[in-house]
Amino acid sequence: MPTSATRATKAAGFRIVMWGFALFAIVPFALLILTSLKSQPDLMRGAFALPSRLHFENFVSAWVDGHFSTYFRNSVLVVVPVVIGGVVLGTMSGFAFAFLSFPLKKMTFVMLTLGMMVPTEAYIIPLYYEMLHLGLINTYAALILPQIAMSVPFATLFMASAMQQLPVDILEAARIDGASRGRILTKVILPLMGPSISSLSLFLFIWTWNEFLIPLILVNDDSLRTLPLGMLFFQGRNTINIPVLTAGAVVVILPVIIAFLFFQRKFIDGLTAGASK
């Protein structure tokens, strides 16, 4: 039988290991933020040295000279329509999967799950040539349309499973009142879907914000690059000015961190529950 003293030291040991790993997870972010506030001479004094004062001008420099203002605008211009498109399409087809019968329903379902498994890398070549033929290479449409399409399987299955949780009697009552299905979807179901729609929007936002391959292949005009791509090309142009590079990285990840901290419960529960299915 362990005494309470050894148990206490054991618990303390556990704690140290636990917080050690937590530290390991966030040290790169801490270094990133620290470095983004340094001047070049500060950096010369060592990676862990504190800056003499906070150099926010690195952010101005990344934003203006590093074109991060353009990349940021592009990211927003892509993310907003993708989230809206994904939610609208997912709501409609999710509704169909939850409540309606239609030809080839099973096969359609298999098709969607297949698309969730196959990585984008597997079909990027035909997608590139399709975009080329449609004349959409180097347009916002090339960034937006495929990403809406990539959101469809998850959005559909997510919304369908959320709608299946609704109490049937509400829907029955609405139907007996003679409302059309479009009306029931928008006036009865949608108002009850708030939490699901916000979770879905959050996931689509993160995935689209972080997307790398689609903009890497389908766009090569600097004025259309989104943040992760802009970051890569900025690094290519500018390997020496580390403070400005790290300031750029902070600009890319800060919206993700903020969204995460605000909605972390929704995020973690949603992503782990989604994974468990």
Place this chain on the structure above:
Amino acid sequence: MKISPLDGKPAANLLFVLPSMIVYVVFVFGPIFAAAGLSFTEWNGLSRPVFVGLSNYTALLSDASFLLALKNNAILLIFYCLVPLAIGMVLASAVSTVGSHERLAIRTLLFLPYIMPSAVIGIVWRWLYNPVFGPINQGLKQIGLGALAIPWLGDLTWALPAVGFVVVWYYFGFCMVIFLTGLQRLDPSIYEASRIDGAGPIYTFRRITFPLLLPEVRIVLLLTIIASIKSFDLIFTMTRGGPSNTTLVPNIYMYEMGFQLSRYGYAAAVAIFGAIIIFAVNYAVHKFIKPKDGV
């Protein structure tokens, strides 16, 4: 399936699915099929594709670079899968014993890497690993381990483990959170009983915790193995497969073959090969790791 009060005529119902399915087929499903078709051809992107049957696939099996990419990917599996799984499970057992506020804080911090853009993470770690002004080597020098301060990502022996280290960093917290959710599902009285029976922590872990967590183990295996086969962004931004192919993985090879050398048919075969492995892994994990009923 029971009939829903909202069901109507099939033609009217289709209006709800068609918009999604059209977008999906045009930009995802169609291209997947086209990629499969393309993998049976030789095509430089300009002239007409020439049908060559399975010869791209047979060529792949004797292509030293592709085999190296597969081997690298197999080694990376240790970092994508085994290490995060082990760390995640041990940490989850520790974290599940602390108070709810502390648990929430740890959970939040550990989950952070997983939601980050992996391309940007690659660029950041490239800087952390930088031989001259990278914090890692500066730190090693400061604590008197200057001999270890090698150019990690440029070293033929250490580049792959160095990439693997970043992968572990990226995934271990995610694994921990999944196991933590699993542990919270378990009945605490089981632990009470095993403690009264005098079972030590290792015995408890081996005979109780691990078997009861099998559903979560299955999820973690599935997600991390698939992630390793999909790996592209992180490696592309950190090493591009170098130095001299020591960190080459199939998707980077696909990019080189297709978008740099214009061997699109061959590149498509590489890509389809990866997709087939993903299906196989999915099947194998579902088939061989079966949680006991009622869990």
